[in-house]
Amino acid sequence: MKKMTWALALIAVFALSGQASAHFMMMHTPEIAQEKGGDMDFRIVFTHPAEAGHIMDMGGVQDFYALYQRGDAEPQKIELKGYLKEIAWANPESKGKGYSALIPKKDVRSMGDYTFVFIPGFYFEEEEGVYMQQITKVVANVGGIPGNWAEPAGLPCEIVPLIKPYGLWTGNVFKAQVLSEGKPVPGAEVEVEFLNHMPDYKANAVSKDGIVEYPHDAFVTQTIFADADGYITYGIPKAGWWGFAALGVGPQTEHNGKELSQDAVIWVKAVDMK
Amino acid sequence: MKFVKHLLLLVAFCLVSSLAVAHSPLCDCFDNGDGTITCEGGFSDGSSASGVGMTVKDGAGAVLQEGKMDANSEFSFPKPEGDYSVTFDAGEGHQVVIKGENIVQ
Numbered sequence: 001m002k003k004m005t006w007a008l009a010l011i012a013v014f015a016l017s018g019q020a021s022a023h024f025m026m027m028h029t030p031e032i033a034q035e036k037g038g039d040m041d042f043r044i045v046f047t048h049p050a051e052a053g054h055i056m057d058m059g060g061v062q063d064f065y066a067l068y069q070r071g072d073a074e075p076q077k078i079e080l081k082g083y084l085k086e087i088a089w090a091n092p093e094s095k096g097k098g099y100s101a102l103i104p105k106k107d108v109r110s111m112g113d114y115t116f117v118f119i120p121g122f123y124f125e126e127e128e129g130v131y132m133q134q135i136t137k138v139v140a141n142v143g144g145i146p147g148n149w150a151e152p153a154g155l156p157c158e159i160v161p162l163i164k165p166y167g168l169w170t171g172n173v174f175k176a177q178v179l180s181e182g183k184p185v186p187g188a189e190v191e192v193e194f195l196n197h198m199p200d201y202k203a204n205a206v207s208k209d210g211i212v213e214y215p216h217d218a219f220v221t222q223t224i225f226a227d228a229d230g231y232i233t234y235g236i237p238k239a240g241w242w243g244f245a246a247l248g249v250g251p252q253t254e255h256n257g258k259e260l261s262q263d264a265v266i267w268v269k270a271v272d273m274k
Numbered sequence: 275m276k277f278v279k280h281l282l283l284l285v286a287f288c289l290v291s292s293l294a295v296a297h298s299p300l301c302d303c304f305d306n307g308d309g310t311i312t313c314e315g316g317f318s319d320g321s322s323a324s325g326v327g328m329t330v331k332d333g334a335g336a337v338l339q340e341g342k343m344d345a346n347s348e349f350s351f352p353k354p355e356g357d358y359s360v361t362f363d364a365g366e367g368h369q370v371v372i373k374g375e376n377i378v379q
Contacts, residue, residue, distance in 0.1 A: 071347060
């Protein structure tokens with residue numbers, strides 16, 4: 001009997017350690033600080049970016065668009081769903097489906113801010129018996145005229161930056177506010193991951209080797225909490241892409257009669273000073 | 275003496291242009307492909323370029339058209355034949371000149 005208990009404990013440990021890295025909607029484009037407007041290519045995959053782990057089925061796409069604003073001119077919505085194409089994506093030890101989107105210059109030629117919004121369908125996490133939906137944002141800029149980067153996009157839940165998310169130096173503090181239906185989420189749990197394996201757009205895969213090595217599981221997914229007003233702060237230690245996922249902050253808590261974690265994700269890019 | 279004057283002018287120019295950094299003028303133009311050109315402008319701090327003077331000149335520097343940025347900081351005009359340039363003029367040290375050959379679809 002004792003043996004049985006030990007065996008169960010061991011299984012439990014393995015099951016837990018398998019979840020050391022977090023689920024992240026990866027929405028990537030090679031450059032978010034563009035000097036001139038031009039075609040913008042995207043790769044969108046539901047995965048574990050810190051370790052290029054398992055690729056999950058995001059359950060289709062509900063919406064994909066950009067909110068564009070130059071200075072204080074009227075914001076405009078640019079529909080992008082029509083550009084999505086389903087692709088096969090390969091991580092070193094996992095294969096799955098994702099999306100690509102080649103957005104032509106005509107849609108992103110103007111100077112200003114483009115808040116890209118991707119809303120996937122629902123992913124069913126069998127082990128836990130819960131659904132997940134990660135509403136994801138990336139803010140890009142063309143030409144240096146700022147726009148709506150600090151404005152909420154009006155999503156069910158979102159992370160709104162308080163520092164230009166496309167103009168970050170390595171070592172800057174990323175500050176943002178977690179919102180649910182436009183209201184701050186006090187104490188929101190936010191997971192932070194580094195995009196450790198760079199996407200290869202030609203191969204629709206990521207690099208086999210990671211950029212950094214983790215000394216301990218605790219470093220793979222860093223966890224931070226929002227303060228009493230829903231603000232998060234995070235010092236960015238390395239150049240590259242950083243993802244922030246506020247867990248279960250969305251207003252929808254059930255899907256198909258099961259628990260739903262509706263999360264808010266934002267990706268930012270930090271650049272070394274040289 | 276003339277040299278000193280020039281040097282002073284240069285220093286003054288550099289001072290003025292370095293002041294522009296916190297609020298630099300930005301302008302970009304596109305060929306709409308229908309015989310018209312649209313220019314969009316603004317400033318690096320996000321402030322509006324509405325009302326900023328726009329001048330279109332031919333290759334010899336003769337003024338072809340003058341106008342102002344509209345409420346959305348945009349200015350459209352018929353595409354001139356031959357060489358031309360567009361000047362976004364928000365005052366001293368706040369000018370952007372774009373050559374026609376760099377204005378594409």
